[in-house]
Amino acid sequence: MNVLIVDDNEAAADLLQELLVLQDHKARCTYTGQQALDVAASEVFDAALVDLTLPDFPGTEVARQLRATARGEPPLLVAISGYSADEASASAGLFDHHLQKPIDFEVLDRILSRAAAG
Amino acid sequence: MKASPGARSWMAAGVRHELLTRALPALRHDMAAPVSVIRMGILLLKRQVTAAENPDAAAWGERVALIENQVSALASGVRSLRDWELATHDEGIKRSELVAQCTALMRVAFDLNGVALHVGEDLSPEEGEPSFPSGAALRYMFLGALGYLHDSVPHVGAIDVEAHGTDGLRFSATPGEPTAPDPVAGAHRAPRALAIDAIALQSLADGLGYEVAVEPDAVRFALVTGQASA
Numbered sequence: 001m002n003v004l005i006v007d008d009n010e011a012a013a014d015l016l017q018e019l020l021v022l023q024d025h026k027a028r029c030t031y032t033g034q035q036a037l038d039v040a041a042s043e044v045f046d047a048a049l050v051d052l053t054l055p056d057f058p059g060t061e062v063a064r065q066l067r068a069t070a071r072g073e074p075p076l077l078v079a080i081s082g083y084s085a086d087e088a089s090a091s092a093g094l095f096d097h098h099l100q101k102p103i104d105f106e107v108l109d110r111i112l113s114r115a116a117a118g
Numbered sequence: 119m120k121a122s123p124g125a126r127s128w129m130a131a132g133v134r135h136e137l138l139t140r141a142l143p144a145l146r147h148d149m150a151a152p153v154s155v156i157r158m159g160i161l162l163l164k165r166q167v168t169a170a171e172n173p174d175a176a177a178w179g180e181r182v183a184l185i186e187n188q189v190s191a192l193a194s195g196v197r198s199l200r201d202w203e204l205a206t207h208d209e210g211i212k213r214s215e216l217v218a219q220c221t222a223l224m225r226v227a228f229d230l231n232g233v234a235l236h237v238g239e240d241l242s243p244e245e246g247e248p249s250f251p252s253g254a255a256l257r258y259m260f261l262g263a264l265g266y267l268h269d270s271v272p273h274v275g276a277i278d279v280e281a282h283g284t285d286g287l288r289f290s291a292t293p294g295e296p297t298a299p300d301p302v303a304g305a306h307r308a309p310r311a312l313a314i315d316a317i318a319l320q321s322l323a324d325g326l327g328y329e330v331a332v333e334p335d336a337v338r339f340a341l342v343t344g345q346a347s348a
Contacts, residue, residue, distance in 0.1 A: 009155070022166075083144070105161055
């Protein structure tokens with residue numbers, strides 16, 4: 001899968017990218033909402049992992065725009081939440097999955113594998 | 119029925135609990151972030167060690183250094199939990215440190231709710247700045263003032279924090295544009311049913327021994343117990 005990572009914690013985003021590549025995915029890191037939207041404008045992604053708290057605008061807004069501007073099938077949207085469990089229920093319907101920080105990579109891997117298998 | 123001193127103490131404790139509840143998401147976030155990096159870093163090392171035909175010692179050293187750095191950040195986060203224990207003896211806190219700590223902690227939650235936190239230049243760190251005792255109590259007072267203005271001023275757009283004399287703080291709210299509530303942003307604060315109103319803030323101050331002046335859109339208090347903020 002081609003995966004877009006959106007997280008302002010650069011160390012976490014970079015490690016996640018390396019792990020995804022080791023699992024034979026393609027992955028692209030972005031550290032702000034705007035960067036993510038700019039990259040998504042020129043590249044098609046199968047999945048997007050979006051931190052809900054970004055420095056420029058909320059992760060929910062990134063998700064809405066990724067859905068709205070998708071060419072063809074919208075990407076699988078996975079929210080990464082570091083603040084409150086209530087964030088997950090508040091943004092239910094917008095994201096396909098929610099992961100709480102600290103991320104369990106095995107869980108993420110299963111989500112992506114299932115999506116890739118169709 | 120008039121509240122007994124015991125009941126007033128319980129009320130103050132309840133307000134402190136509410137404020138700590140509001141700070142917890144940020145405290146938890148500050149610890150969850152390094153744990154994420156540590157877990158992924160270790161997992162990556164394990165996979166690379168298993169798969170490596172030609173070990174890259176320099177790259178592994180870099181990875182271990184990153185993990186060590188995140189362990190330090192996590193340890194610092196765990197230690198910072200003691201900052202909220204009233205019973206713990208502390209070394210006091212400088213006014214600029216208090217402002218920097220509390221605004222850094224709450225800035226994301228306020229931003230998400232469309233409230234900017236502005237800190238006056240007169241609260242920058244200074245050479246020889248005095249420390250004030252009871253840092254934990256002062257943190258609760260600071261959060262109480264922010265919480266009161268957030269909850270009590272309609273459509274608040276910004277809160278300014280300024281020095282008040284040499285040993286006090288003044289908080290003032292200015293209105294912003296009314297906006298529809300964002301449910302995700304709402305998840306970053308405690309339910310409005312437990313709003314910090316003037317009575318709650320006064321109870322907090324009484325319980326901690328500080329004099330507080332509460333106005334409809336401003337709060338000020340001295341950082342020393344039992345001293346009125348002129």
